[in-house]
Amino acid sequence: xxxxxxxxxxxxxxxxxxxxxxxxxxxxxxxxxxxxxxxxxxxxxxxxxxxxxxxxxxxxxxxxxxxxxxxxxxxxxxxxxxxxxxxxxxxxxxxxxxxxxxxxxxxxxxxxxxxxxxxxxxxxxxxxxxxxxxxxxxxxxxxxxxxxxxxxxxxxxxxxxxxxxxxxxxxxxxxxxxxxxxxxxxxxxxxxxxxxxxxxxxxxxxxxxxx
Numbered sequence: 313x314x315x316x317x318x319x320x321x322x323x324x325x326x327x328x329x330x331x332x333x334x335x336x337x338x339x340x341x342x343x344x345x346x347x348x349x350x351x352x353x354x355x356x357x358x359x360x361x362x363x364x365x366x367x368x369x370x371x372x373x374x375x376x377x378x379x380x381x382x383x384x385x386x387x388x389x390x391x392x393x394x395x396x397x398x399x400x401x402x403x404x405x406x407x408x409x410x411x412x413x414x415x416x417x418x419x420x421x422x423x424x425x426x427x428x429x430x431x432x433x434x435x436x437x438x439x440x441x442x443x444x445x446x447x448x449x450x451x452x453x454x455x456x457x458x459x460x461x462x463x464x465x466x467x468x469x470x471x472x473x474x475x476x477x478x479x480x481x482x483x484x485x486x487x488x489x490x491x492x493x494x495x496x497x498x499x500x501x502x503x504x505x506x507x508x509x510x511x512x513x514x515x516x517x518x519x520x521x522x523x
Contacts, residue, residue, distance in 0.1 A: 317346040320379045320515065321369065323386030326354045326434060332502055336381070339508035345515070354385055355432030359392070366393045370400050379403040379515050383502055384410055384478070385434055387453075388441065395447045404518060405451045406511050408501040411478045412453070412485040414441035445487030452490040452514040454507055455483040460497040475501070492520045
């Protein structure tokens with residue numbers, strides 16, 4: 313890998329840690345990216361804390377593009393970190409199954425005993441999402457449509473395409489540059505070779521390579 317390889321920061325989702333991103337990290341490194349994993353507390357700490365730390369990490373990587381790839385909650389945090397990015401290095405963002413428009417599963421959990429505790433400080437952000445993307449970065453979304461997961465038991469996502477946790481419709485947000493849907497589950501987005509190829513394509517060109 314060369315010293316001027318494009319840099320990518322990976323962000324995990326709710327209830328996860330950075331090791332969940334190991335397969336995606338390896339595949340992006342094989343594609344000649346310089347890849348870093350960003351750890352944060354998704355339940356116990358407020359999202360604002362992770363956002364501030366992420367912005368600091370992006371600046372610390374110096375000049376040149378710094379891309380973000382975020383799974384689920386991680387994608388939402390990435391967008392919020394870059395919404396006002398005048399002082400950040402340039403780059404693109406890829407979201408993997410992120411409920412940018414709000415999560416019915418998260419809203420459903422809040423109606424069950426212990427749901428608020430499971431979602432922690434990220435509850436409001438996951439439940440309601442964003443209204444639109446007005447930031448300067450190109451954002452691409454990869455959604456899954458393999459319905460393997462528990463989301464259908466606490467919400468009505470089974471009424472349409474979903475990845476077991478997030479409905480495809482919840483991943484669509486006005487203002488993003490590109491959206492694609494692949495045959496994978498919510499967790500499968502982290503290990504799918506097809507997903508990794510589409511991530512590489514968007515980071516390099518700002519578009520997905522679809523048939």
